[in-house]
Amino acid sequence: MIDYGRFMIEFRANAYVWTQVRDELRQRILGGTYRPGQVVPSETTLVQEFGVARNTIRKAIAALREEGLIMTVPHLGSFVSERPAPGPSDPEG
Amino acid sequence: MIDYGRFMIEFRANAYVWTQVRDELRQRILGGTYRPGQVVPSETTLVQEFGVARNTIRKAIAALREEGLIMTVPHLGSFVSERPAPGPSDPEG
DNA sequence: ACCCATTTGTGCGTATGTATA
């Protein structure tokens, strides 16, 4: 899923790590892996799972928050919105 | 460079705050300031003493724990391991 | 049983430094 190796970055110039994380998390939300009302795994957990920096995770989370897919409560976590709007077809910042 | 056997102390290697805290605490353990079985000062105490963030203290503690120098018991504290106790003078006990 | 302070565990928010493309 994550290809942060220099090579893949070269081949897919627009496939930034944070967008890949964002897309994967979006898939999990829309696919039901993360259900409405439930908490999204913590930043630390996602850092360990994806093997990327915390800032990268935070950037992906922020994007999903702006999409309305999740809501972040400080010191508690990010929660899947009850009626998640379908994600945009990859605006790509 | 000083070789303590299984513990390699590296001076000048890094200037990071957390490594400096780690090195200082390691010195206190190996030097007998913190003796085996005794509890290491709490994170809050170390925060006040070193004047750094708690996360930084925790990072140093975690490093020493991975080295086997200390063992952490949740809600109680971190305790100096029995094994690595080459106290130079063994004062009063 | 209760309260309360202590302590570690956890988590988010923010800022900075470094490296790379």
Add this chain to the structure above:
DNA sequence: TTATACATACGCACAAATGGG
């Protein structure tokens, strides 16, 4: 110069467990 990414660092807040009254 800018954007991406990682690591470090500080701050703050809350949870959970321990232990002493």
